[in-house]
Amino acid sequence: MKSKATSFDIAYRAGVSQSTVSRALRNSPLVNEETRLKVQAIAKELNYKVDKNASNLRSQQSSTLALLLFEDPTNDDSLINPFFLSMLGSITKACSDKGYDLLVSFQQMNDDWHAEFEDSNKADGIILLGYGDFLDYEEKLIQLIEQDTRFVRWGADVESLPIVSVGCDNFHGGYQLTEHVIMNGRKEFAFIGEASSHAPEFFDRYLGHCKALKDHKLAVDETKQFDAISTEESGYKAAESLIKSGAKFDALFGASDLIAIGAMRALLDNNYKVPEDVAIVGFDDIPMASFTFPPLTTAKQNTKLAGELLVESLIKLINEEEVKTTLMPTSLIVRKSCGS
Template identity: 50%
Template sequence: MAVQKPTSLDIAAAAGVSQATVSRALRDSPQVSEETRERVKKAARELGYIVNRNAAGLRTQQTNVLAVLLFDELGQHRFEANPFFLSMFGSISHAAAELKYDVLVTFQEDSENWHHDLIVANRADGIILLGYGDYRDSGSKFSMLTENECPYVLWGPDLPELKGKVVGCNNIKGGRLATEHLLSTGRNKIAFVGEASASSPEFLARFQGYSQTLTDAGIAVDPALQFDAHDEQEGYLAGLRLLASGCQFDGVFAVSDSIAIGVMRALKEADKRIPDDIALVGFDDLPLAAYVEPSLTTVRQDCKMAGQLLVHSLVSQIHKKAPGQMTIEPELIVRQSS
């Protein structure tokens, strides 16, 4: 890169000490006296010395790199439509930088190709999995990483078999916040759009918050008001089915903003007034949520905090320390749609 990059030997010559002392001085070892430390650092600064990461890594057997694996099964478009991971990625990057880690990013299209994961792992001290969507049989899926003692964390649901590896939102509480809010505005026939099954544990938890809240309020949970959906288009279709079902309803809790926006499209096409006829609440607080009409009430996840927690717990694993906090709290953002 540089015309001729200086090595620690060059610094040693310039400062009149040995290469070993240079290394120790730059790493602030207590073994080296204050005076020589300063002399060495000054020489390093003047020569524009930068530690060679390959050599240092080879010696110390670590990379000071965290890998982020982005599972993107729906192709590029999904990530494009999911700014949540992007924001989180931003905070991951910042948090990692503070701890002197670089961040290596890989788009992972095939979530079965664990060999590739290991290759990535080989270039990093630990890995962060984002957007991993399929948690069926999740214990065995991660066994390869576990067997190889590869530190990893993922953003996702709080499954017992992944104890200590998962950072996630308190989804049950999120579901409660949304449902309680709808109840507080006088709605009591509240539909649920999303998937309440074990293959989407996060959605399931939000459903649990929804149904717990209804039960607590003495309202029966009506399966006729539950519709499956995973994205905008399916949300739209679910909205159509909901309208066609003939069921009475005055509120809708959608498990994601994308789905909510699809539902909103269906409702608007049917000339329903939002929120007058039907109140609508989403989940995630995508930037989009503030711009649709009417703007969408939603449950926000603090993605900045999320990124920090991911990095901190991963680094804790790397250093064999106890992980700290692993859950972030959701927050209700009230807008026009409710």
């Protein structure tokens, strides 16, 4: 490996001081146009690149954002949840648009992950993305706040803490989906997905769902709510439990697409017809959702916009501008799984 050119090499060739080289390369207005051009030409010729470690060390900032993707320890070797994967994609794009590098890291929920990156000066701030038990997660958030770490997170607003979140209007999404199914003539709903403060997003969807039922004078039957985490397998198992329970239902609300897809499989395997016997809705609009049979009606979370908002909010936070928590609308995507 050839030894790399430094700003001194350029200074020597250009016949100026190293300070001037540094200024010229950073397009400082202090430097003479002609000098700047000469320096930049030589830099290009030598294939010179600023040493980021040195410049970050000196200027005490890194132009790097860290993305912490954490997951429930339970689903260890499986692939990443497709919803988060597409968030990852959009965050990566948004970062490069804004001129930031992105450091990506996976963490188990129980790891000691708080602020490793920011403390070590590798990143100016952190984006948190993940799933798992919210109550465990909340403790970590409190630690981050205590350390004055700059971070934003994807998820439902946490009113009790001063945190910038970007999330979807889960309540409204749940309401909208349920109302759509009611309009298609269904009356007896099952809900699959954890509906408690351990999973605030799912809980909000459930509450929206219940509100829609009440507004349409339909009964809420809590015995038809079955817990599940956001995997196909978990959705499949919960749907089996639902079937075994003998409960009557002509509609099923999966708290996420993955759950809905798993549940759809369970129903099909048990000779139910979708949507004739049971209408199904999911939540997220992951790429698979349009490929199920029948294609899944769902509430789309706009991951592209979400990634941009997350990155923009974090950059504002770093620059000490004012930032507020954002609630994005969801949009109803009607496909065939509800029979219309």
